[in-house]
Amino acid sequence: MYATASALYIDEMGYAMSRLEIDSDHCEDENAIHEESSSGQSKMPSTFLDNEIAQITKLKSNPHQQLVQVGTGRPQLPVSPVKMLAGRESNYSGRGRFSSADRCHLLSRYLPVNGPWLIDQMSSRAYVSQFSADGSLFIAGFQGSHIRIYNVDRGWKVQKNILAKNLRWTITDTCLSPDQHYLAYASMSPIVHIVNAGSAETESLANVTEIHDGLDFSSNDYGGYSFGIFCVKFSKDGRELVAGSSDNSIYVYDLEANKISLRILAHTSDVNTVCFADETSHLIYSGSDDSFCKVWDRRCLIAKAKPAGVLMGHLEGITFIDTRGDGRYFISNGKDQTIKLWDIRKMSSNVTCNPGYRSYEWDYRWMDYPPQAKDLTHPCDQSVATYRGHSVLRTLIRCYFSPAFSTGQKYIYTGSHNACVYIYDLVSGAQVATLKHHKSPVRDCSWHPFNTMLVSSSWDGDVVKWEFAGSGDRPASLSKRVWTRHFYDEYI
Template sequence: MSRSRKSVRQCSLDDGGGIVGRAAASGEGLPEIGVVTKLRTRPHKLFSPRKSEKFLSPVKMLVGREGNYTGRAKFTSSDRCHLSSRYLPVKGPSVIDRMDSCAYVSQFSADGTLFVAGFQDSDIKIYSVDNDWKVKKNIRARSLRWTITDTSLSPDQRFLVYSSMSPVVHIVDTGSSMTESVANVTEIHEGLDFSGHDDDDHDDYSFGIFSVKFSTDGRELVAASSDDSIYVYDLAANKLNVRIPAHRSDVNTVCFADEAGHVLYSGSDDHLCKVWDRRCLGTVGKESGVLTGHLEGITFIDSRGDGKYLISNGKDQTIRLWDIRKMSSNIRGITMPRHVEWDYRWMEYPSHLRNRKHPNDQSLATYRGHRVLRTLIRCYFSPSYSTGQKYIYTGSADAHIYVYDLVTGALVAKLKFHDQIVRDCSWHPFSPMLGSSSWDGVIANWELSETKRFHCP
């Protein structure tokens, strides 16, 4: 493990104002989510600052808690979010690991005790966050094609699945005593065939899996694939449960809308976000709704977890915020022309396309500033526990990490350290800590700093 690399983060102290940034956020549907976000991050009325005060001092809130001003003798969840959302993980970073291979995946476990990183050369490392980031398990993948495209930990953290550009997803027992898990040498990595074949007499590379997720009960896997489909795999029965011909191009991302697991969101290179109710698939066999607004393919979707709101990263260099209650029952309006002269895998986004608008844009807000090029860069809501999901954040092809205010669209932080594309990053679910993975092979950990002290150009 190396911690010797000097940080090149270019945040500087200002005179006490908030972090200054510029991003474009627009839309008429923001008032409701703005109110919800404010309620989740507003301090108790007896702590509320005077009109002349821009910020409520943490010291005043602590004094009020100790004096039991509210009659609760403790902070409420919104009190806690009000305090902690002022402190962003922008300090550092420290280098957790450095590999001679592009890092594609970086994710904290649901309880924050583990951190998973996936690399192009077949390595998947699971770090013990509370044990000085020591490697708990080093997994050497099986039947890898091109790269590790995604990983997912089961809800009980006993198993990990990993995918690549193959229809076979593999599952590993993370609770075993083996630190070095080499596929089918030191441990069995069971293959789950999403193509539906029961034998080996088929083309292993007939399609690839871009995204794979455990259901909240750990009984199923949902996957997005390069054959324009969504797959649901029944782990208990050890068989493919359903294939949904979902889009007209690669499905790059899929996720569950909430803990119930009935509703799915998907995003594709056909520019569309779609909503699927699994309870209706047997009778209707089509999407419940469509969300239009992106002008290029969608690389990633993250759900707010409330069954209403989601964000998506797009190759049109934007993140968009959506409310599924505004979705259409089918594809509306004009199909935007494809720009065949532009390929995001090796070309910069043309400047003359940046100001285009979809004639039937249903998104609530648009966030600009980061770059989505060369790979399926991911974006997320900030944690509910510590920030009230006040922010959204994303990796970027310019090697930085961007943090936007959900409601105002302001760029509140721009983290500079990596030398190459930051494909994935993950905010700790409870602590002010953020892990990032980059094509420079570095896994980095960003830590706490008070937001109002920093100015990020």
């Protein structure tokens, strides 16, 4: 029994490890945060993430202590799949099964790095790619007005092809309601449209085959001039939408009352990203081109009319924020070519200092990041950690925490202007994988909430999936296994 199970895991791990692209400079120190020298060459980091979030991540992704000590009598990480299976069958943990942390320790090493397999190819740029909360659906939004909903469980069949109404420039964001019945989509317009995602109609042409309800965010009470929506998110109960806009504001729309319930003049520049911090919907995170991340507590906004706190550290504008879901930690992607990890307990009550660094002219929409800016640091950086390696140019590139179910949120992943997807270790900062296929910027990517699968979408029009070997048919060019000494020494 053990021999069969072991052979299966070893065979699959060997194939996966052969596809992993790991920078050798990062493998020597697993407690280091990745940095780059001014010349662009990797160097060994001098610090490591020794913080509460590091301990939480380890608790969520490290196996039971008895499994750690199988066969050696002393702690030894990582634990091989063979030893973990043997420990489970011998009931070392006393549970008779893997705990969620055991599962994450095992699954988080089977990264979705094999492929890619082509899902769809369009003639226009892909801007949005998102799995539904249960992973059964996948949404891709394109500049050419199309939004496609794919049924993942039915071989990626197009369940719904939506032609957006009153599109301005591109689809900037989409969001499924928590019950997965409705899809909201936004563009560079003050109107957010909602369409029935669960109807029987496959072709959804606005107000011809289906009604696309328009939610007007440009109420006369707030000036009523034209602006665009960069980001839109449903609340956990599905009763509200929160949106970030080009008029420097955050909007909350009450879907039951069919009106704006809150408008916050939040920043001094475009609000590129906004989200609810957790399931309660009391806290809202926002990020702007003014380079600040802000935390808003709706319970005291009327009395204070200002943010609960400000987080400083980025030198350029914020392109995206992803919450860890605990109302405490989140990450942000910045035009200063970094991802930053934040703890809101470190926030300031207001802006205490500005970078004051700009000795050059730079526009990320058409210029490369200035070499002289790469070594600059914010004088009041409040971030917990900084991750470098990807590039953030031309568009609002997104970053995310990896899924809690399969990885314990052990990784951070992001698209990049250089047409790759990067995966970083949250605690060490190491760049553990680089997915290369696309020919144009990857604006968005999405990791399946339960399966070892990641989907990336690019301005080249391709939507492709990456998987761990064994979870699908392998491409012919990748069918040959490559065995490495590193794999043999560590896992057998």
